[in-house]
Amino acid sequence: xxxxxxxxxxxxxxxxLAPESERDALVxxxxxxxxxxxxxxxxxxxxxxxxxxxxxxxxxxxxxxRIRRGETAALLAIAFASFASAAGAVAGAAIAWxxxxxxxxxxxxxxxxxxxxxxxxxxxLAASSLTALLAAWFLGVRRRRxx
Amino acid sequence: xxxxxxxxEFEQLVLLAVLHCGDDAYGMAVRREIAQxxxxxxxIGAVYATLDRLETKGLVTSEKLDARVSAAxxxxxxxxxxxxTATGRKAIRxxxxxxxxxxxxxxxGRA
Numbered sequence: 001x002x003x004x005x006x007x008x009x010x011x012x013x014x015x016x017l018a019p020e021s022e023r024d025a026l027v028x029x030x031x032x033x034x035x036x037x038x039x040x041x042x043x044x045x046x047x048x049x050x051x052x053x054x055x056x057x058x059x060x061x062x063x064x065x066r067i068r069r070g071e072t073a074a075l076l077a078i079a080f081a082s083f084a085s086a087a088g089a090v091a092g093a094a095i096a097w098x099x100x101x102x103x104x105x106x107x108x109x110x111x112x113x114x115x116x117x118x119x120x121x122x123x124x125l126a127a128s129s130l131t132a133l134l135a136a137w138f139l140g141v142r143r144r145r146x147x
Numbered sequence: 148x149x150x151x152x153x154x155x156e157f158e159q160l161v162l163l164a165v166l167h168c169g170d171d172a173y174g175m176a177v178r179r180e181i182a183q184x185x186x187x188x189x190x191i192g193a194v195y196a197t198l199d200r201l202e203t204k205g206l207v208t209s210e211k212l213d214a215r216v217s218a219a220x221x222x223x224x225x226x227x228x229x230x231x232t233a234t235g236r237k238a239i240r241x242x243x244x245x246x247x248x249x250x251x252x253x254x255x256g257r258a
Contacts, residue, residue: 029175029191030191033179035220037179057189057193058192
């Protein structure tokens with residue numbers, strides 16, 4: 001049976017984040033515990049939640065581990081891709097919104113700058129997170145693809 | 148400079164879990180040991196990051212097991228087994244005796 005997309009995304013994310021020397025052992029351990037212990041004990045839905053929680057709580061320690069070892073090339077690539085896409089998305093949204101305001105003179109056009117700043121930051125964070133996840137997934141898929 | 152054999156609380160838990168696991172001390176077993184004995188749910192990433200730090204300090208060693216022994220539920224991934232070194236045993240004994248000395252003379256359970 002092929003695991004669902006969330007499970008695949010979790011393993012691909014950990015695949016991308018874990019340092020090379022730990023990758024096999026870490027992902028293998030998590031896969032083993034999830035499949036042979038957690039799924040039979042708690043059922044598939046709860047096991048999926050457990051897996052997502054494990055991955056989410058592992059992100060910071062794994063990033064720290066990579067930085068401590070100086071393995072930052074992949075992280076820099078992900079950060080750059082995130083920043084570039086977020087900047088592009090924010091610029092595009094700002095231009096589109098300007099055009100809308102130009103067509104229809106809404107009262108929102110006179111909203112205090114703080115709303116604009118908060119909106120742009122939230123949008124940038126959301127776009128960065130999404131891109132980082134997609135980049136991690138993409139790197140993980142490429143790494144696992146048999147040659 | 149701080150003593151490299153000084154152990155933080157989580158490092159102590161991980162070292163003790165590795166000792167409890169014996170010959171079966173790999174990441175998943177260590178994580179489960181901490182959850183069962185210590186009552187503390189931890190992330191596998193945190194366990195591996197700590198094991199890496201302990202290995203750098205020379206308190207544990209690790210060996211990769213042959214990928215062929217990996218079962219299907221590991222998705223073909225190799226295992227890594229950890230072992231506490233003599234320095235690691237000494238460090239955990241020292242941490243324990245320091246704590247015991249600090250607790251000595253204190254009474255708990257009173258308001």
